[in-house]
Amino acid sequence: MVFFFLFAxxxxxxxxxxxxxxxxxxxxxxxxxxxxxxxxxxxxIAKKPLWWILLYCIPLVNAVIAIIVNIELARLFGKGAxxxxxxxxxxxxxxxxxxxxxxxxxxxxx
Numbered sequence: 127m128v129f130f131f132l133f134a135x136x137x138x139x140x141x142x143x144x145x146x147x148x149x150x151x152x153x154x155x156x157x158x159x160x161x162x163x164x165x166x167x168x169x170x171i172a173k174k175p176l177w178w179i180l181l182y183c184i185p186l187v188n189a190v191i192a193i194i195v196n197i198e199l200a201r202l203f204g205k206g207a208x209x210x211x212x213x214x215x216x217x218x219x220x221x222x223x224x225x226x227x228x229x230x231x232x233x234x235x236x
Contacts, residue, residue, distance in 0.1 A: 136218070150225070196214045197213075204229055
């Protein structure tokens with residue numbers, strides 16, 4: 127029962143943080159709650175080709191793609207390599223910093 131409660135809290139926290147990140151990037155926040163479509167929107171935010179959605183379906187490759195997308199996401203929000211590493215390995219700490227912090231999405235200016 128405790129495991130289920132903690133799992134529900136982590137899922138709710140992830141939804142809230144992704145909602146904030148999507149809104150900062152100029153995308154509708156509600157898109158983070160729709161499976162598959164949230165990955166498509168995340169790829170758009172990270173300026174990656176949409177066919178990469180197929181790579182998320184391949185075991186082990188999906189982990190590499192997720193790391194690349196997180197690194198690009200950090201870069202497009204004006205963060206460095208250290209923040210990107212934190213976003214990959216400690217997302218529960220670094221996603222709130224990205225969502226609630228002062229970082230601005232700079233992907234539209236490039």
